[in-house]
Amino acid sequence: MLATFDQLGTALTKNATVAFSKGYVTVPNEARSIWNVKYVSEKNTESDTYSNDKFASDTGEGQNFANSDPVKGYALQLTQGKITNSFELTKEVGKFEKYNVVDALKGTEDLARSGAKRIELDLQLHIGMGAGSSYTNKDGNTVSTLAADGIAIFHATAHTVRSGATYGNLLSTAFGKTGLEEAEVLVRNFINHDGQQVDRLMDVIFSTKKPSLNGTINEYLNSVGHVADGNRGINTYSMGKHGSVSGGKYRHVPMQYLDADANGAVDSSKDDYWGLAASNSEELQLEVSQDPVVYPPQLVQRNRNALIQMDALYAYGVRNAFSIVLSNA
Numbered sequence: 001m002l003a004t005f006d007q008l009g010t011a012l013t014k015n016a017t018v019a020f021s022k023g024y025v026t027v028p029n030e031a032r033s034i035w036n037v038k039y040v041s042e043k044n045t046e047s048d049t050y051s052n053d054k055f056a057s058d059t060g061e062g063q064n065f066a067n068s069d070p071v072k073g074y075a076l077q078l079t080q081g082k083i084t085n086s087f088e089l090t091k092e093v094g095k096f097e098k099y100n101v102v103d104a105l106k107g108t109e110d111l112a113r114s115g116a117k118r119i120e121l122d123l124q125l126h127i128g129m130g131a132g133s134s135y136t137n138k139d140g141n142t143v144s145t146l147a148a149d150g151i152a153i154f155h156a157t158a159h160t161v162r163s164g165a166t167y168g169n170l171l172s173t174a175f176g177k178t179g180l181e182e183a184e185v186l187v188r189n190f191i192n193h194d195g196q197q198v199d200r201l202m203d204v205i206f207s208t209k210k211p212s213l214n215g216t217i218n219e220y221l222n223s224v225g226h227v228a229d230g231n232r233g234i235n236t237y238s239m240g241k242h243g244s245v246s247g248g249k250y251r252h253v254p255m256q257y258l259d260a261d262a263n264g265a266v267d268s269s270k271d272d273y274w275g276l277a278a279s280n281s282e283e284l285q286l287e288v289s290q291d292p293v294v295y296p297p298q299l300v301q302r303n304r305n306a307l308i309q310m311d312a313l314y315a316y317g318v319r320n321a322f323s324i325v326l327s328n329a
Contacts, residue, residue, distance in 0.1 A: 023109030049073030115292035163195030
């Protein structure tokens with residue numbers, strides 16, 4: 001049924017939220033499935049890292065209990081930023097019944113997709129650009145890609161802790177048995193601010209969506225026999241028989257924009273990027289003060305068009321880098 005301009009505005013007001021929600025969920029939840037999401041009410045936040053997971057002490061009969069104080073790490077400061085988008089429906093659209101309500105609502109779905117896609121772009125570029133100190137985003141703004149210790153999110157050796165020791169989380173080996181083992185060695189050598197080993201459980205393999213890379217990862221996660229062993233020995237990375245998750249070491253998160261440039265276009269030099277991550281770790285922070293929302297249509301005075309707007313406010317960053325490893329093979 002075609003709508004007059006007034007009817008169109010009424011129908012959009014009633015159905016825009018439904019269309020917006022429908023559009024939002026069509027964007028795959030990729031990087032967002034790894035980041036630890038927190039909702040905040042402040043514009044600026046400071047998150048202190050600390051370690052207090054020391055080993056308990058041997059205590060003799062009648063002696064006082066051992067005491068250990070937390071060791072303060074580095075602070076991550078985040079400032080909420082805003083993303084926006086909008087579109088206009090002209091008066092002629094309604095007056096001459098060129099489009100119906102359903103067609104107009106498709107624009108609202110697209111608004112939602114634009115918000116969800118921008119969040120994914122930001123989070124995935126934070127990883128894909130994370131071997132450097134910063135990059136210039138599509139809006140011309142400089143985005144820092146430093147962890148809270150002041151070192152690029154991914155570095156082979158130089159991440160620091162308060163004890164003075166260092167660790168690394170960057171390699172340049174292609175995905176496979178050798179690459180996985182190198183990445184797991186880096187994880188094994190992660191340390192907290194006391195200089196003690198961090199018992200970090202890495203449960204995600206993330207990668208670009210390059211078909212051959214995805215195929216190899218899926219073989220590792222699903223084959224019973226070892227992919228790189230001509231004798232088809234046991235595959236310790238497998239998800240188990242019949243694809244069950246029992247016994248599986250990792251889940252795979254392919255990312256659309258991990259191999260993108262700052263504008264979201266394909267950057268072929270990143271085709272083979274992959275890595276390991278501990279999902280929902282507090283070290284990977286996504287702070288949201290407002291999820292993407294759509295506003296009721298407003299009348300634009302200068303041209304009598306119907307304006308529909310979307311915005312969201314969030315910030316993101318990495319505290320300690322010992323929850324993620326990147327291979328920029």
